[in-house]
Amino acid sequence: MIIKFSLKILHKEKEKLFLPFSSILLTSCVVVLSYFLISSTSVYLSKRDKEFIGGDVSIESSKNFDINTYFPESEIKNLSSQINFQGLISRNDNATGVNFTFVDKNFPLYGNLVLKSGVYDYPNDNDIYVDENLEQSLNLKIGDNLKFNDRIFLVKGIVTQNPESLLSGFSFSPKVILAQEAITYSQIDLELFKKEYRTKAIVKNELTKDAKNSLRELARKNGARANFEGGGESGVQFALELVKNFLLVVILVIIILALVNIYSSVSFLAERLRRSFAILMSLGSRTRDIYKILIFVNSFVILAAILFGTILACVLNSWIISIVKNNFQINLRHDFDLTQTILIFLLIYATSLIATLPVMNKLKSLSPKELLINAKNKESNIYRNIFKDILLGIFPVTLISIYFLDSFFYGILIVGLIIITYALVMLFYSYIIGALYKIRAVFPFVIKLLITQKKFDGFLGLVTFVSLFVALAAVFNLSLLRTAIDQYLREDLRENIPSVYVLDLQKSQIENFKNLYPDSTLFPNVRSRLISIDGLDIQKELEKEKPKLDREFGREFNLTYRNNLIGGEEVVEGNFEKIKKGEVSLEQDFAKRLGAKLGSIIIVNIQGISLETKVTSIRKVDTRSGLPFFFLVFSPEDLKQYPNTSFGYLNIPSGDIGDVSKKLASDFPNVSLIDTGKISRIAEDVIGLLLVIILIITIPPIVLSTLLIINIIIIMSKDRKRDGARLVALGKTKKYLRNFFIFESIITLLLSSLAAYVFALLVANFLVIKFIEIKKMVYFDLVSFYIFISLLCAILIVSFFVWAKGTGSIRDNLNYEDNN
């Protein structure tokens, strides 16, 4: 009987089922598509991160070391070692600063080195591979000669994709790759160069968090650094992390929107079937049978919708991936994970099925008569049902949240935050509507009608407003975050950036250099470790399992000395101007993390000698301004006597950079020069690509929120048409009612948009500062405005269409002729 009746309902009511079917289909499609895009983007970014590091782990040190200190041979799958330093290379009269990488035969461990023509093979002693940057700046072609330390090298190939450069195509300074045998061939004195030994390894078993921490600790003890995927500190890795963090935010937004959509669609689906159920009940069907029919019909519609949605998502995913690959050279394709896809499928199905339970509850509490005359629940039952609905709703939300976030704690936390947000907005909305309702008599008829309708909408009205608010807040939030990241990456990053950086100037070379470039700004650089802060032995503290301090304090720091502030610096506590012997100035965040205050005593170790200093000022610096900054600044009297190199910058017209390069190559061959203009242009390209990724993953939530708004309009339209018919019978025109319906939709959108924008501003700026760690607030966002305008247009069109469709005669909308 149940299957027979269910099939009959499916056949007879197919028109009524079409809307929830399409809504669930689109929601499933967007969720599955988002899952595909986010997981492939995440895999892509992790892969690029690994390639950028050059292995699962990279140990880096200024001294040569034995990798077996870190790993027993049995744990290593493959190894590759490199020696890197900056130096100048020339062709005819042109010279430029480049990043030298001397590789072994195993390079690269991850990814492939792609050449403009030909295939990469291990270079001979006098062979050199150059990147496209150097090819362009020195106008090179294969077979050309390049001079380094008066030795001639032959260009063997032009590298177009180097896995150790971000997104396989970029590096911040020109790169050359040579064999390690080339060091002997070039006859350089390695001691003159500030070099770095790097050994990259692919390990047999994935490194756990604990293993990574022990390696970091071991590296620190040996004066080295251990890098892993996802834990990098470089600017490039920061950008990758930034996009990954953004992906996380998008996941949360999609979870919220998808759930609201599924709930509203399924509730609508069940509501539409109420009359059929009422008839069956009045004919003597048991409630249990009605439940079975409801579950059967819902399951059929939901499963069909999810299945088609998933298929559509697969097709769209392939299409988007090919577009992104063709236009942006980003390959997002990765192995299709059937188990994960089935899991997502089942989660959406479970959520939809659970969303049916509140409707089943409602059916249970109604008599057939009440169902037939479309009566409302009694007040006492409403709140009990709301409570049950919320409890039932939390379950799938929590499951999906934990699954997507891959964290029990964050899954629960996010669900808690969603519930609190819903509750607060509901209270706020109820309060406003309640207050307006009390003074409704003073308003014109149209406003009074609007207020009373909103008041009378009760729980449905509350959920509608809050859902709209959540959807809009989520989308505005993403858009504001995107704008903040965009603004930071495009504008702020290069606001103060000098035209060239000068690296590794020896103490003996400073006077000559200053004579040549009197406007240059140089910073002496002395390497040292922190020994203690206010009597706390830092190195001993870091050996503990749970140290009070960041492990970062175990590494070597660059100290400098000067008695003037530089651009982007500001003293927030104490006095810097008269820094005396035995005094030190700390950077604000550094001091906070170290637990240092004015008057704290800090002991540092410089080449075996301890230096005790007192903190006399705290400085605020813009760490990402592009200007050099130091955590610790000492008095010249304390540091001048130690051996040091200098780092600095020059501001010169871009046309003169070539001449300066030539001059430096002849007078100061160990000094490197970095043209920041090139960096900015390259950075912009990198940023452009990252923003493409961000844009792709922001579109699904926007589609979902539009879908939600359309759902809400359609769900409310039936009641509004009936109310409207009553007003027409009393003397209003149909045109007036259409306009009122559109006006109501717009007002609801406007109010929820306004509240959502204010909320999104608060959340986005909190995330920008605390989570993404960009110290840049964002207040206005043009994209949010465009989104609002697009939604407004969508609402106008949908409202108009919904009102026009099936309006029929006034009588059709009055109860006495109701056959629905």
Next chain:
Amino acid sequence: MNTDKQKKEIAIRLSNISKSFFENEKEISILKDLDLIVEKGEKIGIIGPSGSGKSTILSIIAGLDRSDMGEVIVNSKNLNSLSEQDMALFRNKDIGIIFQSFELILPFTVAENVAAPQEIGGKKDNTIVASLLENVNLSQKANSGVSKLSGGEKQRTAIARSLSNNPEIILADEPTGSLDRITGKNVLDLLMNLTEKESKTLVIITHDEEIAKKMDKVYVLKDKKLILNQYDN
């Protein structure tokens, strides 16, 4: 003389009215060449089997629907020639409608429902609203939500609302159809008394022959036409 003359004034004239509906692209004729004349102050009942088209006649008289053919003159207005705007004005000023399922505006209170036709017409008079509520014995419930009222109270609210703009003609579609016998009788008595007192023209659609018998004339809708009933009073 005067009274006779007034009685002969026509409140409603339907001439050669035809109306069809389409169901699954098939035309179904409901009314054909139907005629009706109702004099001012007259009270008539229309009876007939379910689905015969009684409510359609009322909708055409009320300006809620338009006939396919024929002439509809109500309170000296030719409804088929009225624009949508004028038709809305006609519904607001010239007639009052009472439905079987009350059709009250649910978000409004009892008083707001009664005042709604006045507010829609642009002129609200609280004294009239209060007086109407007193007449239907609902003064105590003026500020109650209509969803909390009993069936009888809802229909009394609907009666008060139909008189809100003091229209010449009251149209009632099965006004006691959703009520029990005793409540239905009370509501009908109230409606009759109020319309009698104000000399309103009343058209009632009903199934109940007992109600019909209380009318000045009773018409039966048969074969898509109205036929004056044998127990004409």
